[in-house]
Amino acid sequence: MPADLDTKLITRNFGNEEARKLAGYEKLGGYQTLRKALRMKPEDIVEEVKKSNLRGRGGAGFPTGIKWNFLPKQRTATHLVCNADESEPGTCKDRLLIYWDPHLLIEGMVISAHAIGATHNYIYIRGEMMREYQVLQKAIDEAYQRGYLGSDVLGSGFRCELTVHRGAGAYICGEETALLNSLEGLRGQPRIKPPFPAVKGLFGKPTIVNNVETLMNIPHIIDKGGAWYAELGVGRSGGTRIVCVSGHVEKPGVYELPLTITFNQLIDDICGGVWKGRKVKAVIPGGTSMPPLSADELDVPVEFDALMTDERIGPVKVYKNHNWQDFDMGGGRQLRTMAGSGGIVVMDDETDIPKACWRIMKFYHHESCGQCTPCREGTGWLEKVCRRVAFGRGKAGDVELLSTIAHGIAGNTICPLGEAAAWPMLGFITKFRSDFEAKIPDPTDDLETEKPAAAGATAS
Ligand SMILES: Cc1cc2nc3c(=O)[nH]c(=O)nc-3n(C[C@H](O)[C@H](O)[C@H](O)COP(=O)(O)O)c2cc1C
Ligand code: SF4
Incomplete structure (x- = not known):
């Protein structure tokens, strides 16, 4: 049966103080699925996870069972690493999941570790999440004792x-x-892939990295079966989805919802509508690294594939090989965005889109690790050009310049942080081009030098 609004798998213990303690968690049936899993053959667990259509919740939506299958058959050691770094702007689910249900994560990890034969495993938690770290460590101590x-x-x-x-x-x-x-x-810089972590990961050993939410779904899949979990979802995506809604809505929050719910339904029925009686202008669907949706694109479900295959957006023009060409991100991603990490940011019709976009570019520029030139330099230029447009000092051709810089980054870097800046930039200037052009004092004036700030404009 498909999930409905009452289907709560991994948020069902939100607000229940008892569930955070081992005794309370056990009273609710906790760790019974681990007992079941330990009686199962590891390959049967992997099979159930494959059947479940569980897609990774860390950002890319990659099928978890398939990822686990990438591990080499012959291996001397394996690690499982839970990614609890949760830093994508707009995303705030993992910290709540850890805070309210730490034992569900531990149970999910032990079952997963048994499935892939991983004996020494890690949770990498964002340093600022001190409260969650303490909750987690306490739960781990309890789990060791029991x-x-x-x-x-x-x-x-x-x-x-x-x-x-x-x-x-x-x-x-x-x-x-x-x-x-x-x-x-070592210094926290991305490695060149391949080899992928599943082949050569932590300390050179095959390693599976999964997100908190992904791993917390595992006990449910093993308890009720992969087919049951797949049926809750739609198409190639099983289960429910956690979304973190922030921005200009009446009731922002973290919600577990059916994958079939559309952005319009989410905003109006779940989040109480756009605040102050205004209308929606743009929605970031999965953390700020995902290109925005415009108001007329919100009848799309929050499901992973739906956001990539809608065909209502035409191709954009970019300057490539000394010519203007149609630009397509490939893979049939006509809507040019992704469900990402579930961080949904709603912007009302009074939002200053170029300023919002500049703020996003500032973040990626600041966070670029500096290893590759297109990202290190390109994110800086995106921020700089976007800022001058946003603050009324833009020059003719700046929108095309932003497009060209973004295109020079995408596909040319070691890790996807480059795309995390380039894709939203392209999305914003494609879907909200007139907002950028309206900020350029004289779009026909092709001056070589930067203009002084327009009267009344705020310098940054
Ligand atoms: C710049 C960047 C930041 C990322 N940050 C996170 C993060 O905070 N949490 C997370 O789970 N995945 C993050 N990811 C994705 C991870 O690389 C990885 O794909 C994910 O943890 C795999 O888990 P999953 O298969 O369960 O989705 C990030 C990726 C990039 C490129
Ligand atoms: S794309 Fe950016 S963040 Fe990623 S490795 Fe290159 S410089 Fe570092």
Whole structure:
């Protein structure tokens, strides 16, 4: 049966103080699925996860079972790493999941570790999340005491150690290979892929990196079966989806919802509509690295594939190989965006889009690790040009310049942080081009030098 608004899998213990303690969690049936999983063959668990159509909730929506299958058949050691870095602007679900249901995460990790044969595993948590770190560490200590973790989990002979590691506040350490470097004590910079972590990851060993929300779905899948979980969803995406809604709505918050709910329904029925009686202008669908949707594109479900395959947006023009060409991101991504990390930012019709876009570019410029030139230099130029447009000092051709810079970054970097800046930039100037042009004092005046600030404009 497809999920409805009452289907709560991983938020069902939100608000329940008892569930955060081991005794309370056990009273609610906690760790029973682990007992079941320990009686199952590891390959059968992987099979159920494949059947479930669980898609990774860290950003890319990659099918979890398929990722687990990438592990080499012959391996001497394997690691499971939970990505709890949660730094994508607009995203704030993992911290709540950890805070309210730490044992569900631990249970999900031990089951997953058993499935892939991982004995020493890690949770990499964002350094600023001190409260969640303490909750998690306490829960891990409890789990060790009760034999859910340790050298012989529940007498099964399976060894599962779990270590929490706090990051130090770098957004890039959420990228899985930068995270692994950071865990190893190296500088938190992304590695060139391939090899992918599943082949050569932590300390050179095959490693699976999964997001908090992804791993918390595992006990439900093993409890009720992969087919049941797949049926809750739609198409190639199983289960429910957690979205974190912020911005100009009456009731922002973190909601677990059916994947079939559209952005319009989400804003109007769940979030009480756009605030102050205004209308929606733009929506960022999955964290700020995802290009925005415009008001007429919101009848699309929050499901992963829907956001990539809608065909209502035409191709954009970019300057490439000394010519203006149609630009297509490929893969049939006509709507040119993705469900990402579930961080949904709603912007009302009084939003200054160029300023909002500049603020986003400032973030990516600041967070670029500096390893590759297109990202290091390009994000700086995106911020600079976007800022001068946003503050009324833009020059003729600046919109095309932004497009060209973004195009020079996308596809030319070691990790996707480059695209995380380039794609939203392209999305904003394609869908809200007139907002940018309206800020350029004289779009026909092709001066070489920067203009002084227009009267009344705020310098940044
Ligand atoms: C710049 C950047 C930042 C990222 N930050 C996070 C993060 O904070 N949390 C997360 O789970 N994934 C993040 N990811 C995605 C991870 O690299 C990885 O794909 C993910 O943790 C895999 O988990 P999943 O398969 O369960 O989605 C980030 C990716 C990039 C490129
Ligand atoms: S794309 Fe940016 S963040 Fe990623 S490795 Fe290159 S410089 Fe670093």
